Amino acid sequence: MTESTGGIDMDEDSSGTVKKFAFVNRKAPYGTIYALESLEVVLISAAFDQDVSLVFADDGVYELKKGQATKAVGMKNFSPTYRALEGYDIEKLFVEKESMEARGLTVDDLVVPVEVLTSEEMATLLDEQDVVLSF
């Protein structure tokens, strides 16, 4: 069954079932709070042993850009956290190819290893999810 945002089933018989969760990140870091908030929820979700995928599309690809140095703007650089996700068994990170290329970026520009998917492949991945959370 596919549910849209907010369809997290917390009733009793859901304990022990594993659902496919996708977090869709489409915003650049720092300009808005979305990227950081997404990361917070992803880390929370890790505690529930679910099948979690992270999707980066549009300006969300910028979240993974190497070389972020936030000292001068006085904000927290949260980009190293993406590298720590592996330790929480969150290992499925997907980047939309079209978004990455439109920004002049390659996988070598990113802080973590990712799987690059075409728009078409991304469409399939999203369609397969039980829950999609958008940021």
Added chain:
Amino acid sequence: MLHIVNKSPSERNTLDSCLRMAKKGSTILLIEDGVYGATKGGVAENKLKAAMADVKVYALWPDLEARGMQDSVIDGIEQVDYNGFVDLVVADKNVQSWL
């Protein structure tokens, strides 16, 4: 006149509006997510380069550095810090922020 753009050109059209309505000889300052417009390979690269024949473009380097884009700035764009930002504001008689 100083024009300030703070939104990513791949998410919003404020840089386009700014370039369309900025008079020759104006100054454009890219800040916050607007600095993505100053980067090579980004969606705004070509139109910004074309506009640079008529306007002077600056980018705030603390915002470039925060986003890891400090090494991909388009040639000819001058980088300023917060003091430089203030200097640009006082140098012109008016300011338009393309929010």
